[in-house]
Amino acid sequence: MIIVLKPECSKEQLISFKENLTNNYGVKVNTWEGVHSTVLGLIGDTTAIDIDYISAQDIVEDVRRVQEPYKKANRKFHPEDTVIELSNGTKIGDGSLVLMAGPCSVESSSQVCEIARSVKESGAHILRGGAFKPRTSPYAFQGLKAEGLDLLKQARRETGLPIVTEIMRTSHIDMFENVDIIQVGARNMQNFELLKELGKTNKPILLKRGLASTIEELLMSAEYIMAEGNDKVILCERGIRTYETYTRNTLDLSAVPILKSLSHLPVIVDPSHATGKSWLVESMSMAAVAAGADGLIIEVHNNPKCALCDGAQSLTPEQFDRVAKRVNGLKSYLTNN
Ligand code: PEP
Ligand code: MN
Secondary structure, X not given: OEEEEOOOOOHHHHHHHHHHHHHHHOOEEEEEEOOOOEEEEEEOOOOOXXXXXHXXXXXXXXXXXXXXXXXXXXXXXXXXXXXXXXXXXXXXXXXOOEEEEEOOEOOOHHHHHHHHHHHHHOOOOEEEOXXXXXXXXXXXXXXXXXXXXXXXXXXXXXXXXXEEEEEOOHHHHHHHXXXXXXXXXXXXXXXXHHHHHHHOOOOOEEEEOOOOXXXXXXHHHHHHHHHOOOOOEEEEEOOEOOOOOOOOOEOOOOHHHHHHHHEOOOXXXXXXXXXXXXXXXXXXXXXHHXXXXXXXXXXXXXXXXXXXXXXXXXXXXXXXXXXXXXXXXXXXHHHHX
């Protein structure tokens, strides 16, 4: 962190400010006294220093971070890739391509089990399905809730596929005890109380990027979970709001290599919510794999026209089968060349 002091800063103010920084934050302070102003360079862990607190001091002209404000999610402090292993041995982040697939919402036992069987046949490793649904309208289908969780577990028993499903509130954490990966949806990416509580569990967390969140904000949300002790975080790029209305969101694929260079956490892509259109899912899945994604999460429905949620972006099992073949083909080509 670099701090530029105002020219009128007195010697006494400089000494007391520097003491405050060293004593309260344990950083080393280097001082350059120029003709017009004094510049301080803070060396050490500055993650706990509130930049707004520094700017608010009368003697401070300007302050800038030269180091990222996240530490646990930062590749600088953890150069090796984080690999998350599920209880059935599935690994995420080990250089392979993980496919998560399933309906937007769990609707019935036959629906989720039928989809689970078909996506497994096509090579999916993990079953997705929403039991608690964050819908824009309070009148829209809100999910089967606890019953939806039971149906996902039934599909897991029948197929052996681990399950990933979304949590919306802290008080539900106990209900998610038996889930393999807990998803934090885009709308809750900055629900810091939820993130902190999930940080106290030892469950893998699939953290989706907020609708209008920057890459740094996504990493700061991962940091919230990790700061509490849970380092099993999977980042998910699922499109962001832009002025473009043709697609549901704009898939920011550059986020994939950027996140992978800034962080050691696995990064997956959701081409379904990113585009909102089933016909775009295949090309965006291919592009995501080419960009270096560790996995994809794709919505699949056995009857998209009648889906209770997100039918327009859901693939049929046959379409998913084709996407799975193509992305796996591309992945092997990239691995071998
Ligand atoms: C979902 O995965 O069903 C979902 C609601 O996704 P997002 O939070 O990315 O909108
Ligand atoms: Mn959905």
